[in-house]
Amino acid sequence: MKPTPSQTVGPFFGYALPQAGGGDLAPAGHPDAVVIRGFVYDGAGDPVPDALLEFWQADPSGGLDGQPGSMRRDHVNGSFPGRDGVRFTGFARVATDADGHWAIRTLPPGATGPGRVPYISVCVFARGLLRHLYTRIYFEDSAADPLLASLEPGRRATLVAVAEPGGAHRIDIHLQGDRETVFLEFR
Amino acid sequence: MPDTQADIDREIADISTAVAKAVAGGEPEPEQPLRDYKPYRSTVLRHPHQPLILTEQADTELRGPVFGVTDVTELDRDLTRHGLGEPLGERITLTGRVLDRDGRPVRRQLVEVWQANAAGRYAHHRDQHPAPLDPNFTGTGRCLTDDEGRYSFTTIKPGAYPWRNHLNAWRPAHIHFSIFGTAFAQRLVTQMYFPNDPLFRHDPIFNSVPSEAARQRMIATYDHDLSSPELSLGYRWDIVLDGPSATWMEEGR
Numbered sequence: 001m002k003p004t005p006s007q008t009v010g011p012f013f014g015y016a017l018p019q020a021g022g023g024d025l026a027p028a029g030h031p032d033a034v035v036i037r038g039f040v041y042d043g044a045g046d047p048v049p050d051a052l053l054e055f056w057q058a059d060p061s062g063g064l065d066g067q068p069g070s071m072r073r074d075h076v077n078g079s080f081p082g083r084d085g086v087r088f089t090g091f092a093r094v095a096t097d098a099d100g101h102w103a104i105r106t107l108p109p110g111a112t113g114p115g116r117v118p119y120i121s122v123c124v125f126a127r128g129l130l131r132h133l134y135t136r137i138y139f140e141d142s143a144a145d146p147l148l149a150s151l152e153p154g155r156r157a158t159l160v161a162v163a164e165p166g167g168a169h170r171i172d173i174h175l176q177g178d179r180e181t182v183f184l185e186f187r
Numbered sequence: 188m189p190d191t192q193a194d195i196d197r198e199i200a201d202i203s204t205a206v207a208k209a210v211a212g213g214e215p216e217p218e219q220p221l222r223d224y225k226p227y228r229s230t231v232l233r234h235p236h237q238p239l240i241l242t243e244q245a246d247t248e249l250r251g252p253v254f255g256v257t258d259v260t261e262l263d264r265d266l267t268r269h270g271l272g273e274p275l276g277e278r279i280t281l282t283g284r285v286l287d288r289d290g291r292p293v294r295r296q297l298v299e300v301w302q303a304n305a306a307g308r309y310a311h312h313r314d315q316h317p318a319p320l321d322p323n324f325t326g327t328g329r330c331l332t333d334d335e336g337r338y339s340f341t342t343i344k345p346g347a348y349p350w351r352n353h354l355n356a357w358r359p360a361h362i363h364f365s366i367f368g369t370a371f372a373q374r375l376v377t378q379m380y381f382p383n384d385p386l387f388r389h390d391p392i393f394n395s396v397p398s399e400a401a402r403q404r405m406i407a408t409y410d411h412d413l414s415s416p417e418l419s420l421g422y423r424w425d426i427v428l429d430g431p432s433a434t435w436m437e438e439g440r
C-alpha cells in the first residue's frame with residue numbers, strides 16, 4: 001500500500017506533544033543515570049527553538065521490548081503526572097527550549113546482541129522540516145559498528161556524544177551545513 | 188517586499204512541472220514531501236544537504252516504544268469534552284485505520300492529534316492572530332488503536348488560519364496527527380485535510396508533496412454513515428505507515 005505522506009510538525013505542537021518528565025527516562029535517583037544534552041542548529045548556525053526530539057533505546061540489559069508509561073495520564077483529573085519513577089520505558093520526548101537546547105536523563109543502553117555497539121535512536125521533528133529525520137547517539141566511536149565503520153571520520157563524529165567535565169554527554173544536531181549530522185534511512 | 192501569493196503559486200507550479208517531467212522520464216512518483224521545498228520558506232535552512240545514509244543493520248529502529256492504558260484516559264479521544272461546556276464550531280467524528288505498507292493493522296499504538304479551534308486559533312502563546320480562543324476547547328487528543336488498527340476522535344472542524352510564509356498566506360483547515368508504528372522507523376507526523384478546500388492550491392506545505400495521488404492520501408472523506416443524527420458529521424481517513432515494519436516480531440507479541 002502507498003504510504004500516507006509526512007507533513008511538518010509545525011510551530012504549534014508545544015501544547016500537545018511534550019509532556020512533563022518527557023526527558024526523564026531514568027528512574028528517580030538511579031545511580032547509573034546519565035544526562036545527554038545538546039543544541040539543534042539550522043544551516044546558518046542559528047539555534048532551532050521549535051524542534052521536537054524523540055529518543056528510543058534498549059534498556060541497560062539490551063532489551064527492546066519497551067514498557068508503557070512514557071506519557072502517563074492521571075485518570076482523576078486528566079493531568080500528566082509524569083512517569084511512575086520505576087519503570088524504564090525506553091522512550092523520551094523533549095522539545096528544544098528558546099535557546100535550541102535539549103536534555104534527557106537516561107540509563108545507558110545495553111548491547112542488543114553479541115558484538116553490537118549500543119546506541120540511542122533519535123527522531124527529529126521541527127517547523128520547516130517536512131519529513132522527520134533519524135539519527136543516532138553513540139557513546140564511543142567503534143569500528144565494530146557497521147554504520148560508524150562505513151562513514152569517514154569527520155561525519156562519524158557527528159554521531160558520537162562527548163563526555164563533558166560535569167558528567168553530562170554532549171551532542172549537537174546540525175540540520176544542515178559543514179557540521180551536518182549524519183541522518184539515516186531504513187529499508 | 189514580502190513575497191506575494193502569486194510568487195508562491197508560481198514556484199509551486201514550476202516545481203510541480205519539473206517533478207511531472209521527471210516522472211514522465213521514468214523517475215518513480217514521489218510518495219513523500221520534498222525536504223528542500225523553497226515555497227515553504229522555513230525549509231531552506233532546515234533540510235540536510237548530504238544524502239541520507241541507508242542503514243541495513245538496524246535493530247533498535249525495527250522495534251519501538253509501547254503505550255498502554257496508563258498513557259490515555261477514555262476522555263482523551265473526545266476533544267469536545269475537555270472544558271466545562273460545549274466548544275463552538277461544527278462537531279465531527281473522525282475515524283480510520285492505521286496500517287503498515289503490507290496492509291496489516293497497527294494494533295494498540297498511540298495516535299495523537301492537535302488542532303486549531305473553529306476560529307482558526309491554537310491554544311498556543313505563539314498564535315496571536317486576532318481570532319478568539321475558545322475556553323471550552325484546547326484542541327489536543329489521543330487514543331490507542333484497537334485490534335483492527337482503528338482510531339476514533341470526536342472534535343470540531345478546525346478553521347483556516349493565517350501564517351507568515353508570505354503576504355496573505357493561509358493554511359487550509361487541518362488536524363495534526365502523530366502516529367507510532369510497531370517499529371520506530373515507521374514513525375509518522377502529518378496533517379489531515381478536509382475535502383475540496385479552496386486553499387489547497389495556494390498552500391506550500393500541502394503542495395510540498397509533489398504528486399497529486401499522494402496529496403489525495405492526506406485528505407479525509409466525508410462519510411454519511413459516520414454522521415450522528417443531530418450531533419456530528421462523519422469523516423473517514425486511513426493512514427498507511429511508511430518504513431520497514433517489525434514483521435519478524437509480530438508472532439511473539
Ligand SMILES: [Fe+2]
Pocket residue numbers: 010012303358361363
Ligand atoms: Fe497547524
